[in-house]
Amino acid sequence: MSSENSTMAPGSVIRVLVAVVALVVVAIWLLAKLATSGQIVNAEVMSNEAVAARLKPVGESVASDAAPGMRTGEQVYKAVCISCHGTALAGSPKFGDAGAWAARIAQGYDTLVTHALNGLNAMPAKGGATDLSDDEIKRAVAFMGNAAGGKFTEPPVGGGKPAPHWIRKWPARRSTTASAWPAMLPAPPAHRSSVTRQPGHRV
Numbered sequence: 001m002s003s004e005n006s007t008m009a010p011g012s013v014i015r016v017l018v019a020v021v022a023l024v025v026v027a028i029w030l031l032a033k034l035a036t037s038g039q040i041v042n043a044e045v046m047s048n049e050a051v052a053a054r055l056k057p058v059g060e061s062v063a064s065d066a067a068p069g070m071r072t073g074e075q076v077y078k079a080v081c082i083s084c085h086g087t088a089l090a091g092s093p094k095f096g097d098a099g100a101w102a103a104r105i106a107q108g109y110d111t112l113v114t115h116a117l118n119g120l121n122a123m124p125a126k127g128g129a130t131d132l133s134d135d136e137i138k139r140a141v142a143f144m145g146n147a148a149g150g151k152f153t154e155p156p157v158g159g160g161k162p163a164p165h166w167i168r169k170w171p172a173r174r175s176t177t178a179s180a181w182p183a184m185l186p187a188p189p190a191h192r193s194s195v196t197r198q199p200g201h202r203v
Contacts, residue, residue, distance in 0.1 A: 069135065071136050071157075072143070073139035076136050080126075080132070084123065
């Protein structure tokens with residue numbers, strides 16, 4: 001066997017080198033793809049509000065000016081419920097998603113309140129915030145349900161009775177305080193003593 005047959009032509013060597021380099025590049029690309037898989041996330045899920053809510057310990061309430069038991073549904077949602085309902089975490093219905101809430105709203109307000117108070121599936125009782133009062137949970141349920149198309153009434157803060165529906169729906173611009181009523185009334189008639197009496201004329 002001659003030495004010419006045992007050596008490769010220069011063109012063949014170049015082709016082999018190019019193929020090896022291409023294989024190395026593809027292998028590096030595949031390894032990089034594998035290492036970063038699962039790290040592409042929705043920008044909404046990574047919003048500052050959602051991240052802060054997830055980093056907070058379960059059941060920890062966000063500081064609020066309201067005293068315990070006096071928090072509104074919105075305050076409770078932002079303090080506790082947003083950690084799951086803000087991003088549809090663990091199968092929870094996302095806040096404001098009418099499609100995800102429709103079947104739940106159809107179950108009725110009392111059923112939703114029972115689930116929120118006692119826990120359901122991955123949701124712990126009171127969302128894990130045991131310091132919340134029952135009324136605060138009821139307000140949060142109404143707030144979230146109404147954001148998705150429900151027609152629930154939040155229990156009033158302070159234990160008062162809710163206003164009748166016709167007062168709640170009355171436009172604010174048409175309401176009039178009692179102090180403004182006298183200005184709306186016609187002026188009273190002049191006093192009788194100011195009338196000039198004429199002879200033979202009855203007043």
